[in-house]
Structures are given as C-alpha cells and as structure tokens.
Amino acid sequence: MDKTNRVKQILMGMRTVLKDKPLTVKMRVGIDDGKPLVGRLLPALTAARIDALAIHGRTRQQRYTKVADWSYISQVVEMARPHNLPIIGNGDMLSFEDYELRKTETNVDSIMVARGALIKPWIFTEIKERRHWDISSSERLEMLKSYVRYGLEHFGSDTAGVERTRRFLLEWLSFLCRYVPVGILEQLPPKLNDRPPAYFGRDDLETLMASPSVTDWIKLSEMLLGPVPEGFVFLPKHKSNSYENPVSQG
Incomplete structure (x- = not known):
C-alpha cells in the first residue's frame, strides 16, 4: 500500500x-x-x-x-x-x-460482513429481518450437520474426504465458539471485540459449543465425523482464537 x-x-x-x-x-x-x-x-x-x-x-x-x-x-x-x-x-x-x-x-x-459471518452465519437473516435470533444449541448443531454433509458430498466420504471436511469444520469452530447466545447476554447488541468470561450454557451442548479449547472442538467434530485418526493434531490458522495449545489425539 x-x-x-x-x-x-x-x-x-x-x-x-x-x-x-x-x-x-x-x-x-x-x-x-x-x-x-x-x-x-x-x-x-x-x-x-x-x-x-x-x-x-x-x-x-x-x-x-x-x-x-x-x-x-x-x-x-x-x-x-x-x-x-x-x-x-x-x-x-x-x-x-x-x-x-x-x-x-x-x-x-x-x-x-467478514468474521461476523463465521461467528454467527445467521447474521444475514438478522439484518434482513431486523432482529436478534436467540438460536439454540440444537439449531446450531443442525447447521454443523449440514456443513459436514456438504463437505462429504464435495470432498468424498472416504478417509481423505472425511479428514479434509474435519479440518474445515474445526477452522469454523474456532470462530463459532465465540458466539454468545442472545438469551444469556446482559446487554444488546453484542460487540465483535467483546471477550466475555467463560460461562455455562443453558444445556451441556451449548456449554461445549462455547468452549475455546481445541480439545472440545475436536469432540464436536467426532460427534459428526467419528473418531480422529491416531496422532491427529489441529492448530487453527487464527491461533488467537484458541486459548489452548494444539492437542494431539491418539
């Protein structure tokens, strides 16, 4: 420049x-x-x-x-x-x-809209309808299922396709974990640079989705794609989004 x-x-x-x-x-x-x-x-x-x-x-x-x-x-x-x-x-x-x-x-x-769409992909619905969407953990899980299905359709459902889909899913989860549900926010609207303290969600799945830990992102991926291969390591491209070191699963 x-x-x-x-x-x-x-x-x-x-x-x-x-x-x-x-x-x-x-x-x-x-x-x-x-x-x-x-x-x-x-x-x-x-x-x-x-x-x-x-x-x-x-x-x-x-x-x-x-x-x-x-x-x-x-x-x-x-x-x-x-x-x-x-x-x-x-x-x-x-x-x-x-x-x-x-x-x-x-x-x-x-x-x-850039990072905001990775943290809450439904932001475009909110803009169009001028409202805050208190989207539940089960609704977000359905989005993850759709994402995984599209990934497997595109990359294939063999081992290579599954693991490539998993990598993209984990990158997304490194942003998605920053979403704080509207129903538990103290004030609206939320701000992108806010760093709220750790919290318990309204159910176990919501708490898991809010985790900044690579280990928990991997757990979510295993719910959708099965166990990770032996020696698996994930380090997000945006390292600042993960508060823990890369985790090896074996």
Whole structure:
C-alpha cells in the first residue's frame, strides 16, 4: 500500500486482462497506525477503472486489537464521490444495529460482513429481518450437520474426504465458539471485540459449543465425523482464537 506506482501497475495489468469484467479491490486503512493510505491511493485506483473499493477499517499493525475506524471510511466515501467510486465498508459487523448504524453514519454504498459471518452465519437473516435470533444449541448443531454433509458430498466420504471436511469444520469452530447466545447476554447488541468470561450454557451442548479449547472442538467434530485418526493434531490458522495449545489425539 505504500508503493503507489506498484499498486497502479498491478491494477492496470488486471484491468487489461479482465477487460470489461468487474474489478474490485479490498484493502486495509493502511500499514501503520495513524498513517492512513487509502486516500493517497485513490488516483491510482480510479486510473485503473476499478468498479468498487472495499475498506477494512484497520491498519496492518493494528490487527484486531482495536475497533474498526469507520470515521476514516466515511472520509474516503467523501473523497471518492468525485470519482463515482462505490465504497464498501468492512469491520466489526455482528448485529443488524451495527449494519444500520454504519450504513447511515458513513453513507457507504454497501457493507461487507467478514468474521461476523463465521461467528454467527445467521447474521444475514438478522439484518434482513431486523432482529436478534436467540438460536439454540440444537439449531446450531443442525447447521454443523449440514456443513459436514456438504463437505462429504464435495470432498468424498472416504478417509481423505472425511479428514479434509474435519479440518474445515474445526477452522469454523474456532470462530463459532465465540458466539454468545442472545438469551444469556446482559446487554444488546453484542460487540465483535467483546471477550466475555467463560460461562455455562443453558444445556451441556451449548456449554461445549462455547468452549475455546481445541480439545472440545475436536469432540464436536467426532460427534459428526467419528473418531480422529491416531496422532491427529489441529492448530487453527487464527491461533488467537484458541486459548489452548494444539492437542494431539491418539
């Protein structure tokens, strides 16, 4: 992002290859905190005739330690108006209130939902229907069953297919465990950066699903796909989502 000419060259090359097909770009606010770069890159983006720009309201340095900077996204919306460039805002979407607030405050053309959809895939229903869904553990288990069924249909039901499906399932569970049921929240709406203390769910399955332990994610996978193979180890790609070291099952 700090090499404007390089960005322009890449995008111009993509535009040449894509011809009239849509070309969209997604980027963070910048590299270092306090040094936003998107505004500086707008001339290069518009020169390449991109069709839309999605902005994740964080810097690379920041990672996920602070809330997304929607005020800067709003500034980019204004800067992009003379270029008729649609802006898509992204960051900390976990409820329909988040969606409506950011859409109204910033005048972005659209909102991108990212981690929020991994933590609660039903967020799109909540946005559409403008409500909080107190989804039960049994309903979530049915979603997991569907996910596993789709995985086995796609990858195959042999040993390799089962284990590949398990890997994808465990990656998802490393996010899904962060969902706190609406029925036990002290206040609404929930926030993506909240880190609630450990809690007991309303049933044993809900408690198991809330566990940040790799061991418990593996238990859930075994409920759906059978025992893991001897020597199995899982380390989530997003290591910060797991509060325990990788577990070997044998």
